[in-house]
Amino acid sequence: MVKYQPFSGTVTMINDFAITASGENEGCYKLMSVIDGSGRQVNFVVEPKTYFVDQAMVGVGDRVTGYHDADAPVPLIYPPQYRALVMVKETPGQNVKVDFFNSQLISSDGMLKLNFSSGTQLLLENGQRFTKNPANRNLIVVYGPSTFSIPAQTTPYRIIVLC
Incomplete structure (x- = not known):
């Protein structure tokens, strides 16, 4: 059972993220930086299988909540970097x-x-x-x-x- 951990904030950057040196998956993975209201930053690795609610297109400046597996191992780096399982673009009334x-x-x-x-x-x-x-x-x-x-x-x- 996956323990989903949310992190909410504003998207400040979206860049391509290389996972192999060969470049065979170039452009398929993104690194999305999110900063919350208290200044904490998280980087989400967005994969082709990351589920985007409503297939929403996310851009810099959007408010989002990213969910990652709270029990998954993560690299000991700052800012923390998590594999995004589900991404939600905030929508009024939803x-x-x-x-x-x-x-x-x-x-x-x-x-x-x-x-x-x-x-x-x-x-x-x-x-x-x-x-x-x-x-x-x-x-x-x-x-x-x-x-x-x-x-x-x-x-x-x-x-x-x-x-």
Whole structure:
């Protein structure tokens, strides 16, 4: 099970990132620098398989949240450099949470509970419909308003199952 760790901020740089000396994957990998409101910087390695919510095009100056595996080994360099698993470009009126949701559809941090409606889209990463129960899985949840309770409850617009 992947433990998704978010980091939010403003994109300050996007450059090509070479992973091999041969250049066979030239242009396929990007290094994206993100700085949060307190000045902390993180570099995300964006791979061809990094999932971008809504296939959003991200540029310098955009507010984003990048999710990486909190348990994955990382090089001991500054600023920290993480492999981006999921990237979210902030959109007004839209919230996104990437986490493991248990059998009651409560996130692993206990902060969000999902309620379904007939309008909730349940999809795979490739855009196809997911037809099983999304409980006990890693999910990307796209939602709007939520309650002020703990856990907050919401009826998601869309759920992407990370198989």
